Amino acid sequence: xxxxxxxxxxxxxxxxxxxxxxxxxxxxxxxxxxxxxxxxxxxxxxxxxxxxxxxxxxxxxxxxxxxxxxxxxxxxxxxxxxxxxxxxxxxxxxxxxxxxxxxxxxxxxxxxxxxxxxxxxxxxxxxxxxxxxxxxxxxxxxxxxxxxxxxxxxxxxxxxxxxxxxxxxxxxxxxxxxxxxxxxxxxxxxxxxxxxxxxxxxxxxxxxxxxxxxxxxxxxxxxxxxxxxxxxxxxxxxxxxxxxxxxxxxxxxxxxxxxxxxxxxxxxxxxxxxxxxxxxx
Numbered sequence: 230x231x232x233x234x235x236x237x238x239x240x241x242x243x244x245x246x247x248x249x250x251x252x253x254x255x256x257x258x259x260x261x262x263x264x265x266x267x268x269x270x271x272x273x274x275x276x277x278x279x280x281x282x283x284x285x286x287x288x289x290x291x292x293x294x295x296x297x298x299x300x301x302x303x304x305x306x307x308x309x310x311x312x313x314x315x316x317x318x319x320x321x322x323x324x325x326x327x328x329x330x331x332x333x334x335x336x337x338x339x340x341x342x343x344x345x346x347x348x349x350x351x352x353x354x355x356x357x358x359x360x361x362x363x364x365x366x367x368x369x370x371x372x373x374x375x376x377x378x379x380x381x382x383x384x385x386x387x388x389x390x391x392x393x394x395x396x397x398x399x400x401x402x403x404x405x406x407x408x409x410x411x412x413x414x415x416x417x418x419x420x421x422x423x424x425x426x427x428x429x430x431x432x433x434x435x436x437x438x439x440x441x442x443x444x445x446x447x448x449x450x451x452x453x454x455x456x457x458x459x460x461x462x463x464x465x466x467x468x469x470x471x472x473x474x475x476x477x478x479x480x481x482x483x484x485x486x487x488x489x490x491x492x493x494x495x496x497x498x499x500x501x502x503x504x505x506x507x508x509x510x
Contacts, residue, residue, distance in 0.1 A: 238285045241278050242292045245300050252276050253301040253510035256286045265486050272507040290322050301510040313441045324503045332453020340488030348464045371459050372447040374408050377436050379450035384435035390425045399458045405466040457481045
């Protein structure tokens with residue numbers, strides 16, 4: 230892994246152009262993606278570079294191609310909602326995640342079992358008849374709430390409302406005992422941080438509005454960051470007894486990266502596509 234500081238896209242292009250090694254380059258959206266790939270075994274040991282945003286990933290690769298720079302460059306980005314918004318990605322040089330983002334793929338894996346046992350309370354966690362933790366119940370409960378936040382994200386994008394969902398404090402509108410959303414408190418949270426105001430009728434329109442068929446799947450509409458925020462809250466009172474510092478979103482995401490096995494990753498389509506492209510470099 231190349232532990233580069235925050236370089237501008239054109240600086241990344243220049244570094245690639247000036248390099249003399251023959252290894253392929255893997256351009257990533259963010260620093261947590263770089264952490265994820267730093268321990269994964271990939272063909273031809275690509276050099277990873279952080280572009281800080283999917284638009285920059287696409288820009289860097291386009292520049293490399295347009296200028297005829299002699300380097301094998303690939304990108305890896307979150308699927309997000311781009312295809313549903315009509316944004317076309319050149320999949321010959323960019324691999325996208327199987328689901329909405331990389332965190333969702335980790336949440337779908339056996340890493341959830343490991344994280345749940347680590348942070349949950351045996352007295353509170355849902356159990357199967359055999360006594361083991363019913364991870365599927367936890368996953369379904371988290372998705373029920375995360376889907377609503379995903380619908381709000383999608384609604385905001387479609388209507389160019391720019392709601393600052395990443396800045397919301399989930400503990401102020403999600404009940405830690407039930408994970409239910411208090412809609413009035415959510416409206417207050419958004420309005421306290423957004424220039425574009427919202428009311429209950431608009432919020433409910435977002436929650437209940439039509440969406441493309443692909444986004445009816447919880448794995449495609451739910452944001453991994455929302456999932457981690459909600460899972461952290463659930464480990465405070467619903468399924469655990471932790472304080473906020475012990476189960477922050479950043480710490481949970483770190484635990485999922487550690488718990489997400491190579492075996493699971495190598496069975497995904499995103500790994501297979503990436504390997505196919507890297508092996509031909």
